[in-house]
Amino acid sequence: xxxxxxxxxxxxxxxxxxxxxxxxxxxxxxxxxxxxxRFLLRLIVFRVVILSLGLNLAEPLGILxxxxxxxxxxxxxxxxxAALTLGLLGLRxxxxxxxxxxxxxxxxxxxxxxALVANTRGIDSAFISLYLLIIIYCSLTLGRNGGVAAAxxxxxxxxxxxxxxxxxxxxxxxxxxxxxxxxxRISAHALGFFAVAFLGTSLSQxxxxxxxxxxxxxxxxxxxQRLHEHIVRSIRSGLxxxxxxxxxxxxxxxxxxxxxxxxxxxxxxxxxxxISDKLWALMQDADFFKDPRxxxxxxxxxxxxxxxxxxxxxxxxxxxxxxxxxxYIISFQDLTEIKRLEEEVRLKDRMAAIGRMAAxxxxxxxxxxxxxxxxxxxxxxxxGSTSKQDDRLYEILIRxxxxxxxxxxxxxxxxxxxxxxxxxxxxxxxxxxSMTLLENSPSIRNKHTMVLNLETPEIFxxxxxxxxxxVFWNLCQNAIRAMPGGGTLTVAARSSHDGGAEVEFRDxxxxxxxxxxxxxxxxxxxxxxEGTGLGLSIVFNIIEEHHGRISxxxxxxxxxTVTLSFPPALPAAAxxxx
Numbered sequence: 001x002x003x004x005x006x007x008x009x010x011x012x013x014x015x016x017x018x019x020x021x022x023x024x025x026x027x028x029x030x031x032x033x034x035x036x037x038r039f040l041l042r043l044i045v046f047r048v049v050i051l052s053l054g055l056n057l058a059e060p061l062g063i064l065x066x067x068x069x070x071x072x073x074x075x076x077x078x079x080x081x082a083a084l085t086l087g088l089l090g091l092r093x094x095x096x097x098x099x100x101x102x103x104x105x106x107x108x109x110x111x112x113x114x115a116l117v118a119n120t121r122g123i124d125s126a127f128i129s130l131y132l133l134i135i136i137y138c139s140l141t142l143g144r145n146g147g148v149a150a151a152x153x154x155x156x157x158x159x160x161x162x163x164x165x166x167x168x169x170x171x172x173x174x175x176x177x178x179x180x181x182x183x184x185r186i187s188a189h190a191l192g193f194f195a196v197a198f199l200g201t202s203l204s205q206x207x208x209x210x211x212x213x214x215x216x217x218x219x220x221x222x223x224x225q226r227l228h229e230h231i232v233r234s235i236r237s238g239l240x241x242x243x244x245x246x247x248x249x250x251x252x253x254x255x256x257x258x259x260x261x262x263x264x265x266x267x268x269x270x271x272x273x274x275i276s277d278k279l280w281a282l283m284q285d286a287d288f289f290k291d292p293r294x295x296x297x298x299x300x301x302x303x304x305x306x307x308x309x310x311x312x313x314x315x316x317x318x319x320x321x322x323x324x325x326x327x328y329i330i331s332f333q334d335l336t337e338i339k340r341l342e343e344e345v346r347l348k349d350r351m352a353a354i355g356r357m358a359a360x361x362x363x364x365x366x367x368x369x370x371x372x373x374x375x376x377x378x379x380x381x382x383x384g385s386t387s388k389q390d391d392r393l394y395e396i397l398i399r400x401x402x403x404x405x406x407x408x409x410x411x412x413x414x415x416x417x418x419x420x421x422x423x424x425x426x427x428x429x430x431x432x433x434s435m436t437l438l439e440n441s442p443s444i445r446n447k448h449t450m451v452l453n454l455e456t457p458e459i460f461x462x463x464x465x466x467x468x469x470x471v472f473w474n475l476c477q478n479a480i481r482a483m484p485g486g487g488t489l490t491v492a493a494r495s496s497h498d499g500g501a502e503v504e505f506r507d508x509x510x511x512x513x514x515x516x517x518x519x520x521x522x523x524x525x526x527x528x529x530e531g532t533g534l535g536l537s538i539v540f541n542i543i544e545e546h547h548g549r550i551s552x553x554x555x556x557x558x559x560x561t562v563t564l565s566f567p568p569a570l571p572a573a574a575x576x577x578x
Contacts, residue, residue: 040105044085073119113127135196138197235331240274241327241329244326248274279297369408426459427460463546463566489506490505551563
């Protein structure tokens with residue numbers, strides 16, 4: 001997929017820097033509309049300030065006439081300015097079309113400035129420069145045509161003021177002047193008016209081009225920022241960036257999911273709050289420029305909820321344009337399932353090797369043991385009447401031979417599990433029977449409590465009843481032995497999301513350390529004084545035969561939870577053939 005952020009080239013045109021927008025009824029106010037609205041408001045305020053200040057400063061200097069007809073000049077003009085301001089504010093309040101508002105303001109300003117010039121010595125008036133302000137804001141708002149029109153109207157009105165005395169108008173007459181002097185003044189001011197119009201239009205075009213280019217750069221930057229945010233948010237790996245002090249600057253959504261925290265609250269926090277101190281120390285000691293490869297690190301992380309995850313980290317340097325180190329980039333993934341599968345494969349390989357060795361040893365022991373027991377029985381039969389002590393010795397030999405033979409049978413079952421037929425069966429019924437047997441066994445005391453939680457009345461899987469009953473019995477017996485002082489054994493069964501089943505055995509016993517859990521399925525590694533240490537090894541093999549999974553969660557002093565996962569039940573005909 002290609003992502004192009006190329007912008008169209010900028011072309012000079014006649015569009016004014018402040019475009020006069022048109023808004024259709026019912027539409028929201030665009031930014032250009034609001035900009036123009038603010039400009040017209042500033043223009044109204046600016047007019048009041050300039051005219052009021054100019055008139056009040058000119059009054060003491062004797063520039064203004066005393067009367068405007070029968071009324072005082074200054075008072076009349078102030079009232080006129082106030083009335084005009086109120087009228088323009090009214091038009092703005094009713095949101096009259098901007099272009100028409102602008103035309104009204106231009107016409108009003110031309111009238112006011114012409115009246116001031118006509119009544120303040122005409123050709124020598126100090127207020128002629130106010131025409132330039134009108135021309136400038138017309139160039140800004142209406143473009144080149146607006147500026148030229150304002151310059152032309154200003155020239156016409158100024159010319160009218162100059163030539164009016166020749167027609168006996170009610171303005172001061174110019175005495176002692178030939179026509180050359182007024183003509184020169186009119187030409188000079190007209191040249192200035194049109195020069196300002198063209199210059200203002202040219203500057204407004206250039207400024208507009210710069211504004212447009214800046215706007216497009218801003219849009220491009222915003223697109224890049226959004227693209228960057230989309231990339232960071234869409235990455236299915238955790239991503240953290242920090243400064244040199246370890247303060248988090250970026251913490252993407254996946255990082256929050258893997259760390260079980262709110263990613264929006266992480267920027268600004270120290271990175272040591274989510275990674276181990278050992279990793280942070282390695283990052284600070286690493287020479288990233290000497291070794292171009294990313295630094296790799298794997299570790300178990302305990303999440304705020306107590307869940308442990310095995311995360312794989314990759315740390316790279318964050319550099320600026322001059323290749324100076326300014327921070328760190330940390331990407332990581334959840335390797336818990338991969339770690340579990342690796343440990344499961346190693347365990348299977350180890351148990352397969354042990355099984356092969358055990359099968360040979362068991363056969364070597366079983367054959368002489370059978371011969372010994374048979375020989376003892378023959379000796380006992382031929383001996384006839386013997387002493388009680390001899391009878392006791394014979395009984396001990398036969399009993400111990402049988403016990404050793406049972407042990408060899410279990411050992412052979414561990415080494416070479418049988419291929420038992422599997423049929424669809426109800427786990428709920430089997431668990432009820434197992435719990436009933438357990439409650440009536442001599443190992444259960446008054447201080448032990450049995451709890452059976454069943455989500456549904458029936459949960460079917462493909463299995464062998466005798467094998468699974470042995471699994472449930474062994475796990476229950478281990479749980480009872482782990483609670484010598486009493487406690488609660490909770491057995492729960494539920495359907496899994498894939499259509500299979502999960503059975504959970506949770507006790508409140510002594511728990512296990514990480515080292516003890518690593519030795520769980522090794523033969524002869526019993527954690528109790530009783531037993532041979534083959535129970536969990538046989539359980540592991542049976543669960544493997546049923547294509548299931550077994551997992552342990554335990555903490556010393558806080559009990560153990562064993563979870564069995566079974567695949568969905570197969571049709572009866574297929575299950576028998578497994």
